[in-house]
Amino acid sequence: MAQKNNRVLVVLGTGGTIAGQASRQGDNVNYVAGQVTAQDLMAGVPALSGFPLEVEQIEQIDSKDMHWGVWKKLIARVAHHLARDEVGGVVITHGTDTLEETAFMLQRVLRPNKAVVLTCAMRPATALVPDGPQNLLDAVTVAGCKEVKGVVVVVAGQVHRSDHVTKVHSYRVDAFDSGDAGPVACVEEGVIRWYHSAMAVEDGTQDKGLLNKILAAGTLPRVEIVTSHADADGVLVRSLLIAGERDPRFMPRGLVVAATGNGTVHRALASALSDAQSLGVRVVRATRCARGVVIPGTASPFPDSGGLSPVKARLALALLLLAQDETAGAA
Numbered sequence: 280m281a282q283k284n285n286r287v288l289v290v291l292g293t294g295g296t297i298a299g300q301a302s303r304q305g306d307n308v309n310y311v312a313g314q315v316t317a318q319d320l321m322a323g324v325p326a327l328s329g330f331p332l333e334v335e336q337i338e339q340i341d342s343k344d345m346h347w348g349v350w351k352k353l354i355a356r357v358a359h360h361l362a363r364d365e366v367g368g369v370v371i372t373h374g375t376d377t378l379e380e381t382a383f384m385l386q387r388v389l390r391p392n393k394a395v396v397l398t399c400a401m402r403p404a405t406a407l408v409p410d411g412p413q414n415l416l417d418a419v420t421v422a423g424c425k426e427v428k429g430v431v432v433v434v435a436g437q438v439h440r441s442d443h444v445t446k447v448h449s450y451r452v453d454a455f456d457s458g459d460a461g462p463v464a465c466v467e468e469g470v471i472r473w474y475h476s477a478m479a480v481e482d483g484t485q486d487k488g489l490l491n492k493i494l495a496a497g498t499l500p501r502v503e504i505v506t507s508h509a510d511a512d513g514v515l516v517r518s519l520l521i522a523g524e525r526d527p528r529f530m531p532r533g534l535v536v537a538a539t540g541n542g543t544v545h546r547a548l549a550s551a552l553s554d555a556q557s558l559g560v561r562v563v564r565a566t567r568c569a570r571g572v573v574i575p576g577t578a579s580p581f582p583d584s585g586g587l588s589p590v591k592a593r594l595a596l597a598l599l600l601l602a603q604d605e606t607a608g609a610a
Contacts, residue, residue, distance in 0.1 A: 292317025342374025513551025
């Protein structure tokens with residue numbers, strides 16, 4: 280593993296289980312997220328004392344409550360630190376529930392040519408055997424590796440790409456998976472072992488216009504997720520359209536359908552989605568299956584998500600709509 284020589288690594292804290300506390304030691308369920316500061320988390324890992332670190336607290340929330348305001352603040356601070364010549368990489372402590380969405384958002388918006396590493400924990404800081412300290416050490420190790428460029432997630436000893444990673448378990452410490460692609464590497468006693476070639480990003484060129492629109496926007500364009508299932512009748516879609524007719528603020532700009540199998544959609548729901556499409560609402564199909572992607576075909580009038588999960592397809596579509604707006608205010 281090649282380390283960046285004496286370059287500063289910036290740690291940004293946002294809360295989450297990794298910073299959680301329970302009233303009883305060993306209680307891994309009844310805890311409050313976002314209680315321990317990022318500075319205290321880092322101080323609790325003596326092995327980190329040899330790294331040149333800066334620590335900044337961005338927010339202290341449970342990531343289930345992640346919202347646009349925190350994302351904007353995080354995007355701005357990550358962009359600021361990446362632009363500093365002396366900074367070699369950024370580590371972000373985050374809750375597990377929406378970590379995959381934040382990682383995807385940061386990669387799509389910033390396309391960093393330095394390492395941005397998100398890490399987390401499934402057990403609070405007060406657990407008998409907390410997983411946060413090892414995840415933090417591994418994340419800092421990966422952030423200090425010169426081969427890593429772009430946004431990755433480091434948890435349970437594995438390194439995942441932001442476009443592949445998904446939370447797949449509600450409780451276990453190895454709760455994250457990269458589906459068919461698999462993790463790109465693992466961290467073993469401070470050494471990165473690559474399963475694939477060293478990290479490559481789709482494009483290291485940041486879209487300054489999109490970044491400026493994001494920082495100016497009060498919110499993302501409204502894109503909602505609906506699910507296709509037995510007896511799906513499209514009422515939710517039609518209700519959204521009715522609400523939007525009454526108040527334009529609630530009219531969706533896009534809809535992502537978490538479809539069955541290879542992007543199949545119940546015919547009643549498909550009818551409602553077609554009505555939405557005729558009103559100018561963008562419709563995209565993703566699969567609700569844990570593995571696999573929607574293989575494009577000619578049978579559906581709705582485009583597929585390009586292999587993205589429903590939650591990531593929602594963000595991709597919202598960012599596309601924002602990029603196409605003439606001004607951020609139009610969002």
